[in-house]
Structure formats: structure tokens, C-alpha cells
Amino acid sequence: MSTPKRAGNEPIAIELEKDKRYAWCSCGYSEDQPFCNGAHKKEGGIPIVFTVVEEKKAYLCTCKLTKTPPYCDGTHKV
Numbered sequence: 001m002s003t004p005k006r007a008g009n010e011p012i013a014i015e016l017e018k019d020k021r022y023a024w025c026s027c028g029y030s031e032d033q034p035f036c037n038g039a040h041k042k043e044g045g046i047p048i049v050f051t052v053v054e055e056k057k058a059y060l061c062t063c064k065l066t067k068t069p070p071y072c073d074g075t076h077k078v
């Protein structure tokens with residue numbers, strides 16, 4: 001996998017729905033951040049598909065350097 005592109009400087013808050021499948025962009029090239037739009041097929045990388053067991057607000061990483069994808073771990077501040 002190639003080095004991800006930094007897509008943003010702070011996380012995006014999203015209201016996640018229970019049992020819905022989400023695809024978080026790991027390559028950073030999606031124009032639909034923080035979600036995958038298929039740009040990885042050209043740029044390299046694969047999305048991380050995830051669900052949540054209950055509705056919740058989450059902060060999804062856009063710097064693509066988090067160690068807890070798809071969630072922000074504060075790395076963007078470094």
C-alpha cells in the first residue's frame with residue numbers, strides 16, 4: 001500500500017447508524033471524506049469497512065495517520 005494522502009487536519013464528526021456498513025477511506029484520495037469513493041482503485045490502498053452495534057457520534061480520522069482507524073486518535077495534532 002502506498003503512503004496515504006493527508007485528507008484533512010482534523011477529524012470529521014459523524015452520527016453513525018447501528019448496523020449500517022461504512023467504508024472509511026484509508027488512502028486519503030476520496031473526495032467524499034471520511035468515506036471511500038473508489039479513488040483507491042487508482043491511487044492504491046483499500047477502504048476499512050466497519051459497522052457499529054449502536055447509534056453513536058464518532059470522530060473519523062482524515063489525516064490518515066491514526067493508529068485506531070477509522071477513529072481519530074489525536075495523531076493529527078502531532
Ligand code: FES
Nearest residue numbers: 025026036039040
Ligand atoms: S477512496 Fe480512499 S480507500 Fe477508497
